[in-house]
Amino acid sequence: MIGQILGERYEVQQLLGKKAGRRTLLARDLKTQELVVIKLLSFGSDFEWDDLKLFEREAKILKNLAHPCIPCYLDYFEVNSLTTKGFALVQTYIPAQTLEQYLQTGRTFTEAEIKHIAKALLEILIYLHGLHPPVIHRDIKPSNILLGERSGNSVGEVYLIDFGSVQTILATETGTRTVVGTYGYMPQEQFGGRTVPASDLYSLGATLIYLVTGIHPADLPQKDFRIQFEVAANLSPSFSNWLKWMIEPSLEKRLSSAAVAISTMGSAYAALDKPQSINLPTLVGGKPDGSKIQLTKNQDSLEIIFPSVNFKPSMVFASLSVIGWNSFFLFFTIKALLEPFSTNMKFLALLPVFPLGYGCWITYYLVFVLFGRLCLRLNSEQMTLTRELFTWKLDQRRPLPRQSINKLVYIPKYFNKIAVSALYIWSGEQKYQFNVTTKKDDFIVSEAELEWLAHELSDWLGLPITNPMGS
Numbered sequence: 117m118i119g120q121i122l123g124e125r126y127e128v129q130q131l132l133g134k135k136a137g138r139r140t141l142l143a144r145d146l147k148t149q150e151l152v153v154i155k156l157l158s159f160g161s162d163f164e165w166d167d168l169k170l171f172e173r174e175a176k177i178l179k180n181l182a183h184p185c186i187p188c189y190l191d192y193f194e195v196n197s198l199t200t201k202g203f204a205l206v207q208t209y210i211p212a213q214t215l216e217q218y219l220q221t222g223r224t225f226t227e228a229e230i231k232h233i234a235k236a237l238l239e240i241l242i243y244l245h246g247l248h249p250p251v252i253h254r255d256i257k258p259s260n261i262l263l264g265e266r267s268g269n270s271v272g273e274v275y276l277i278d279f280g281s282v283q284t285i286l287a288t289e290t291g292t293r294t295v296v297g298t299y300g301y302m303p304q305e306q307f308g309g310r311t312v313p314a315s316d317l318y319s320l321g322a323t324l325i326y327l328v329t330g331i332h333p334a335d336l337p338q339k340d341f342r343i344q345f346e347v348a349a350n351l352s353p354s355f356s357n358w359l360k361w362m363i364e365p366s367l368e369k370r371l372s373s374a375a376v377a378i379s380t381m382g383s384a385y386a387a388l389d390k391p392q393s394i395n396l397p398t399l400v401g402g403k404p405d406g407s408k409i410q411l412t413k414n415q416d417s418l419e420i421i422f423p424s425v426n427f428k429p430s431m432v433f434a435s436l437s438v439i440g441w442n443s444f445f446l447f448f449t450i451k452a453l454l455e456p457f458s459t460n461m462k463f464l465a466l467l468p469v470f471p472l473g474y475g476c477w478i479t480y481y482l483v484f485v486l487f488g489r490l491c492l493r494l495n496s497e498q499m500t501l502t503r504e505l506f507t508w509k510l511d512q513r514r515p516l517p518r519q520s521i522n523k524l525v526y527i528p529k530y531f532n533k534i535a536v537s538a539l540y541i542w543s544g545e546q547k548y549q550f551n552v553t554t555k556k557d558d559f560i561v562s563e564a565e566l567e568w569l570a571h572e573l574s575d576w577l578g579l580p581i582t583n584p585m586g587s
Contacts, residue, residue: 117131117139118130118131120197120199121146122143122154122156122197123191123193123195123204123206125145125147125191126143126144126145126146126152126154126204126206127143127144127146128141128143128154129141129142129144129151130142137157137160137163137164138155138157138158138167138280139156139158140153140154140155140156141153141154141155142154142209145190150209151209151211152206152208153187153206153207153208153209154204154205154206155171155174155204155207155280156195156200156202157171157202157203158195158201158202159202168203170281171205171280172203173282174205174282175189175205177251177279177282178207178282179192181244181251183240183243185236185240185273185274186240186276186277187207187208187209187210187275187277188207188208189205189206189207190206190207190208191204191205191206192204192206193206210262211264212262212263212264212273212275214258214260214261214262214263215233215258215259215263215323216257216259217259218263219258219327219330224330225328227328227350227351227352227355229271230327230328231355232270232274233263233271233324233327234324234381236274237261237320238320238374238377238378238381239374239378240274240276241313241316241317241374242373242378245316245373245374252282252311252312252313252315252316253276253279253282253319254281254282254306254316254319255278255280255281255298256276256301256316256323257322257323257326258326259278260276260277260278261274261275261276261277261323262274262275262276262277263275299334300322300332300333300334300335301318301319301323302315302318302319303318303319303367304341305367312367313374314367314370314371314372314373315367316374317362317370317371317373317374317377318362318363318370321362321363322363324359324362325345325359325363328345328348328349328351328359329345329348331345336348340365342360342363342365343363345359353580354574354580354581355381355580357575357577357578357579357580358578358579358580361577362377364578366496368496368497369496376519379522380522380578380579380580403568404562404564404565404568407562407564407565407568409421409422409423409565409569410423411572413572417493417494417495417496418494418572418576419491419493419494420491420492420493420569420572421489421490421491422489422490422491422492488503488504488505489504489505490503491503494518494576495518497517498515498516498517498518499516499517499518499521499541499543499548500515500516501548516543516544516548517543520543520544521541521542521579522542522544522579523540523542523579523582524540524541524574524579524580524581524582525538525539525540525542525581525582526538526540526567526570526581526582527539527540537551537563537566539551539569539570539573541573550569
């Protein structure tokens with residue numbers, strides 16, 4: 117087809133790609149002398165009507181898109197020549213190579229470069245998913261991502277191309293479902309013809325794993341439908357956890373939107389541009405010796421039980437206080453009841469409310485410290501924190517939605533002159549806080565335990581452990 121003029125305007129210069137019934141051509145617009153890309157759908161022996169449906173949808177959606185990192189729609193026309201019959205979609209030409217081409221030539225990417233690429237693509241997805249109705253690409257992979265030449269410290273401009281599999285949420289809900297995508301980059305729900313914005317996040321995560329490992333996602337081992345990429349990758353724990361959250365097989369546990377993905381990735385990304393002067397200690401990876409904290413986790417839930425503390429010498433005073441105060445109050449009450457009624461009423465009138473409340477409180481305090489426990493439970497839907505005594509739940513804070521958990525902050529001892537270690541689990545504007553102090557009723561008795569819990573929560577939630585400076 118080289119030299120052929122299509123639509124009485126576009127002279128074919130080069131064949132860029134070819135697959136069943138489709139060709140991608142580089143052409144010159146004879147009116148503007150600009151290079152353009154023509155996607156040509158031909159009627160042939162392998163033509164299917166679903167192909168025409170997707171092709172027309174791509175043209176319609178591309179015509180309504182306006183983003184500097186997405187090719188612009190230029191023209192759409194029917195081709196009816198002696199050699200070719202079909203339809204042509206014309207779009208702007210972007211002089212850049214695909215990530216697939218870079219990988220095939222042996223180029224490797226640093227973690228910093230991969231984070232920049234991820235951020236750029238997430239910003240494109242925020243635009244697409246924010247349209248009305250939202251637009252889902254459905255085929256994010258290295259061959260559909262263009263990367264411009266390096267410029268200074270920049271890895272290069274990132275572009276998302278090939279909207280041949282694109283679908284809107286409205287089309288998904290009201291029309292027939294066509295299974296499209298590329299094996300290795302498709303989430304489970306897409307195999308069933310269902311796609312949501314989070315489906316694009318899975319494909320992006322799989323793409324980034326290819327950049328990290330140099331291995332096609334389909335060739336990496338899997339366990340419970342989860343890509344096992346960690347051994348083949350050399351990544352920081354926070355970015356590795358973030359990627360695991362991106363490729364979570366369960367749609368309910370995966371990052372829900374590009375905006376959430378970019379915000380949870382933001383801490384690690386910001387650290388590239390604004391290194392912090394503070395050096396936090398390396399968090400321990402295993403349960404400290406002697407710890408009585410019970411941690412149970414699987415793919416669906418995480419439970420942490422902080423058991424009651426053993427009796428300590430420091431509790432002797434509290435125990436004597438309970439016994440002495442309550443004995444005095446009991447003696448006073450019995451004496452009042454044994455007196456004649458008229459005198460009895462005078463004694464009962466003298467019974468103060470505060471001593472009664474104080475006696476009950478210190479009794480509860482001692483019993484709870486000795487026999488109670490604190491329970492933190494997380495599952496796919498919510499996070500709860502309760503104080504339990506035997507089989508009774510004495511104090512249960514309002515459950516927080518699992519998907520709203522957006523930050524895990526660990527503050528080491530003596531940070532900013534504060535002699536307290538603390539761990540914060542943020543859910544939106546609310547937080548659960550765990551401290552190590554010198555109180556005799558602490559459930560976390562050592563900083564090592566707090567560090568271990570921070571590590572375990574980070575791994576299960578897929579959140580990086582951020583420092584007090586927010587990086």
